[in-house]
Amino acid sequence: MKLLGEDIVTETGEFIINMGPQHPSTHGVLHLKIWLDGETIKKIEPHLGYIHRSIEKMSEKMSYRQFIYLTSRMDYLSAHMNNQACALVVEKALQVEVPERAKAIRILLAELSRIGSHLLWFASVGLDLGGVTPFFYAFREREAINSLMEENCGARLTQNFHVPGGILEDVNPDFQKRVKEVIKQLKDNFHEYDEILTGNVIFQNRLKGVGYLSKEDAISLGCSGPTARASGVVCDIRKSNPYDGYEKLEFDEVVLTGGDSWARYQVRMAEMLQSIKIIEQMIDNMPEGDIVAKTKNVIKLPKGEFYQRVETARGELGVYIVSEGAATPYRCKYRSPNFANLSAIPIAAKGGKIGDLIAIMATVDLIIPDIDR
């Protein structure tokens, strides 16, 4: 049997399809080569590089004030947290103490973008599994968060709000009132998400027992964030290596032991509520004062190596900087959460159906520019 001039099945009777780089549910330009037996997946091989922009190479030519903003383009949904990691690594190297108000604003905006990111994930889970309606419900709230970001940072998606030593500008005077409005809207509408998607029998059947990832595999594959926490791995950087004052806050690390797509779904849903809890603790007692610590105009990091870990919406982002004492990094490496989480997909999806692969990709929640960098 021939198709496009080639045999459509391999000698071993497998059917190879290329999912992506243009495919509706790979959320970007991910290319998975899939070996199928009927509808059952035998093997998956990711092919990357369609959106590789050499951010690491570019960082080597940029000053320590500039390179922060390149990272907004990695995981664009956690742009704020990516910037935070870069700002923190510079501050750690210079041993600058960030003012309390700047820390509070950083955390508030980071948690808001975490909620925003999870809302987009919720929207796309529904969409990938064939239910279009949840998308609009989630985007209603995400829109409110994006508007809030725009009012205060000037941008909706890539906020670029960090500078080494603090934040760029002070927030608007009505910031607290607006955040409370957004949080109220979110809490009022949160039950609708459960009604439209979580409680749906078809939806639960699509996720339960699908894409099982054991705890050992999750650790060995370097998974982090909600993907790993759904497999029972305790890995929240906000708890284990707190930064910017997370140690003073009271929140739970959501860890489930299910390991399947349903557990990953529940972890993210619960994390949104934890983020709301963090924001509610902070919003009424924001410290007054400076928003940025004084740093030299041309920042030169001391000779040495610096590593900073930050919990983004998708997991652990590590920024590794090797400095030779110059105004630009000698080597800059981003340990991106999605790159490691990607390797979970071939293992979790093996033996499942094509439909399962979609469910797994949706719940692992990959952002492709973060994989390629």
Next chain:
Amino acid sequence: MKILLAYSLSGFASYLHRLLSGFIPDAFWLMVTEMVITGVCLLVFLILLAFFLGYMERKVAAFMEIRFGPNRVGPKGTLQIVADTVKLLFKEGLTPDLSDKFLFNLAPGIIVISAMLAVAPIAFAKGFQIWDINIGVLYISSVSSIAVIGILMAGWSSSNKYSIIGAMRAGAQIVSYELSVGLSLISIVVLSGSLSLNDIVESQANGWWILKGHIPVLISFVIFVVASTAEINRAPFDLVEADQELTGGFNTEYGGMKFAMFLMSEYINLFVVSAVAATLFLGGWMPFHIGNFTAFNHIMDYIPSSIWFFGKTLFIIFIIMQFRWTFPRLRIDQLLNLEWKYLLPISMINVLLVTLMAIMGWHF
């Protein structure tokens, strides 16, 4: 009363017949002329219907998704579908190089024709029916199953791996769900004792089957709606297309008017399925009657029969559209499990119950 009769369309049909027989005395040519007129009317009707259902679907989707839906082109966005059709008309009718060109171009035609054929025996109003065939139910269920050949043809000839997977899914899905559709139709055939759609409607003069037939008929109604949604490949059973998995499935390679024909056949199928459900379970054009309550029944008769028919059909269409915008899609093995492990055994037992009920005369 005369004016009301005109709404039920049968008066119009007989008027046309009298008018034409004045011009054309020969009975054969009279029939041919009437057939041509009917065919043209039907085509226009079905195209308008597809427009209307397309508009309705977008509005229903918008209603469920807290947004406005089309509201720019024409009053309340009514011309949006016309604009879309014009756009599709002007698009290039691309045929992939390595495809089987004859089958590739034939497939949309087969699908649309099989959808249109099924409209023939449907009774739109009292005495207004294109073809009162005495095996109407059998005819509809057999004609509508031709569509699977068209889908397999489209999937195979596209020379695209996603299309082949979609076509294979279609084969498995449509053939299995036809069983449940057939069995749920049989339960009404058993009760009314006829395969003719007109007789089935007449048998509901003292109440619709869904009300007269107790729980077994209710069960077969639900099974019919679920299984026929699967048979016409609408969400949550749209695995054949499955945008998010197969990038469009069997119609991935189609564009322009050929793609529009797939869309049109989807809406015609939706209409046929809903019309059959309305005819068999909700009494078709028969007004809402309760047993021997003559006064009440008489008042109900004042509402024209065509309004009853289209009202019921649109109600079922509305329900099926809500399915689409509420439920996520099933997985292929879950889909087949649902049919072979749940719907089929239930409908088999249900047919036995209905037969028992018919023999003992337990229904109203």
Next chain:
Amino acid sequence: MNNEELKNSITQILPSATFDESGEFMSVFISSEELLPFMKELRNRDELFFDYLFCETCVDWKDHLMMVYFLNSKTHKHNIVVKAKITDTINPKIESVYDIWKTAELNEDEIFDLFGVTFLNHPNLRRLFMPEDWPGFPLRKNYVDDNMIEL
């Protein structure tokens, strides 16, 4: 385990290892030939049990390449950085750690692609981002490209 205890345990495994405690994590310097048996011990010894390779990368120091492995133990909560020096910059080779940590598969593909380090016994070594026939390795310091613009 604190750094002193880690040092003692590691010296038992590999007496030739040298340490650097200036950074946030303690660094252990080894040579590239000793890598695989050393890593296996780090992973399998109960008191060390480094089961989480959270970052693997390479640094080009012009005269040599330095493989950097960031290790963490999920049970003991201690971290360590292992640095393996590769002296051959023309044709660099090192053992793959895929057998120990599965995350190494993609990370080593990436390092092969951008630094040109060949990993022995890697299951599927390929250029991950760049086209197969791309000349040179972009993250090397001596990489030149006509289209590169100095800022």
